[in-house]
Amino acid sequence: MEEWDEVEVPDNVKEIFVEMKNTAELMVDLAYSAVLFREKEMANEVLELEEYLDLLNYNLMVRAVLSARNIRDAERITSILQMGRSIDDITNAAADLAKMVIEEKVHPLVTEVILESEETIGRVVVSPESVLVGKSLEELDLPTNTGVWVVAIRRGKRWIFDPDDDVKILPGDIIIGRGTRTALDYLKEIARGIIKVMPNG
Amino acid sequence: MEEWDEVEVPDNVKEIFVEMKNTAELMVDLAYSAVLFREKEMANEVLELEEYLDLLNYNLMVRAVLSARNIRDAERITSILQMGRSIDDITNAAADLAKMVIEEKVHPLVTEVILESEETIGRVVVSPESVLVGKSLEELDLPTNTGVWVVAIRRGKRWIFDPDDDVKILPGDIIIGRGTRTALDYLKEIARGIIKVMPNG
Numbered sequence: 001m002e003e004w005d006e007v008e009v010p011d012n013v014k015e016i017f018v019e020m021k022n023t024a025e026l027m028v029d030l031a032y033s034a035v036l037f038r039e040k041e042m043a044n045e046v047l048e049l050e051e052y053l054d055l056l057n058y059n060l061m062v063r064a065v066l067s068a069r070n071i072r073d074a075e076r077i078t079s080i081l082q083m084g085r086s087i088d089d090i091t092n093a094a095a096d097l098a099k100m101v102i103e104e105k106v107h108p109l110v111t112e113v114i115l116e117s118e119e120t121i122g123r124v125v126v127s128p129e130s131v132l133v134g135k136s137l138e139e140l141d142l143p144t145n146t147g148v149w150v151v152a153i154r155r156g157k158r159w160i161f162d163p164d165d166d167v168k169i170l171p172g173d174i175i176i177g178r179g180t181r182t183a184l185d186y187l188k189e190i191a192r193g194i195i196k197v198m199p200n201g
Numbered sequence: 202m203e204e205w206d207e208v209e210v211p212d213n214v215k216e217i218f219v220e221m222k223n224t225a226e227l228m229v230d231l232a233y234s235a236v237l238f239r240e241k242e243m244a245n246e247v248l249e250l251e252e253y254l255d256l257l258n259y260n261l262m263v264r265a266v267l268s269a270r271n272i273r274d275a276e277r278i279t280s281i282l283q284m285g286r287s288i289d290d291i292t293n294a295a296a297d298l299a300k301m302v303i304e305e306k307v308h309p310l311v312t313e314v315i316l317e318s319e320e321t322i323g324r325v326v327v328s329p330e331s332v333l334v335g336k337s338l339e340e341l342d343l344p345t346n347t348g349v350w351v352v353a354i355r356r357g358k359r360w361i362f363d364p365d366d367d368v369k370i371l372p373g374d375i376i377i378g379r380g381t382r383t384a385l386d387y388l389k390e391i392a393r394g395i396i397k398v399m400p401n402g
Contacts, residue, residue, distance in 0.1 A: 013310065014310055014313060014314065017310060017314045018314050018317050018318060021314055021315075021318050022318055022319065025318070025319075025320075075306060076306060076307075076308040077308065078306070079301045079306050079307055079308045079311060080308050080310055080311065082297055082301065083297075083298065083311055083314075085294075085297075086293075086294030086295075086297050086298065087294070089290045089291065089293065089294050090290070090291050090294055092287075092290065093286075093287030093288070093290050093291055094287075096283055096284075096286075096287050097284065097287065100280045100283065105276060105277060105279070105280050106277075106280055107277040107278065107280045107281050109214060109215055109218060109281055110280060110281065110284055112215060113215065113218045113219050113222055113284075114222075116219050117219060117222050117223055117226070118223065118226075118344075119226075119344075119350075141383065143319075143320075143348050143380070143381045143383075143384065144347075144348045144380075144381055144383045144384045144387065145348075146345075146348075147344050147345045147346075147347075147348045149320075179344070179345075180344045180345055182342065182344075182345045183344065183345045186345065
């Protein structure tokens, strides 16, 4: 478990807030992926992010309260604290899912429900023949070009969670992505090397 | 306010569960849209969906508990109830956002944060020259072809929330969509009639 106390936290309310929202969305995606693939390592990452999020939320509260100068300020700042709490509720839900994975108590129905919703999670293996190979996520812009969001990449024994834009796809990478079934199937064809051009490529 | 007591609820655990998950995701999208566009009508829809979700959650609990036949069953069913509660937490967060819109207490920062996250919400006006006109959402498959999810459509004075697949786009429709900034810009060009073909069209 990392020591979040030593982690750098963004130092203004807005940046903390954006970081909280993005972290929460990542946690939900990772929690769903952990459930689908029974991946305890992913589940642990969710729990670590939960600690980071608590730290962010604490910092948000302190800084938001300090910034209030009058009653009107204070009233509106309440809406920020409220949203911080809402984000925290959402991440607690993701952490609960992660704990089920770790304790091996996931009912098969939970898996089915995640699979059957409109947007789902898929596992895509990149073959050496794929046009994806050697390109960075920035160049590929998969959300726009295929409708798939990259949640994580498995490279050998290592996980890259929430990969940065400059990460390049290598042959053998396993991409965990979120999107519609159609979008995921499309990305699979590209990853297998069956489709050789990207829409905007 | 509609009477949810008279609303039909799916009658098996799995269907209730899927309905809960989809409803929760719609509520979050609508809540964000309501905040961005200060749309009280949308915010009210979120609060109505919250009541529907409470009813679904109650039905999920009753049916899940009834289905337990032994201790092992009961343990795993707990994970279903837990997930029901998690979904309920998420929708409470969406409802809190909706209430802020109705009470006009949204801090500008909340808007900024929603706009600045990777996936955002946009408003797209459909011109009579657009290739979208006259086509159904099923034919268009916007999530796969443009990376944009349709959250709602404003048609004249009427809102269509979570439009069905058979809804056809009419000239003058205002589409509220969720996607990356690039994806939303791309859909805007199609909606204006500047781009005349769809990737898979």
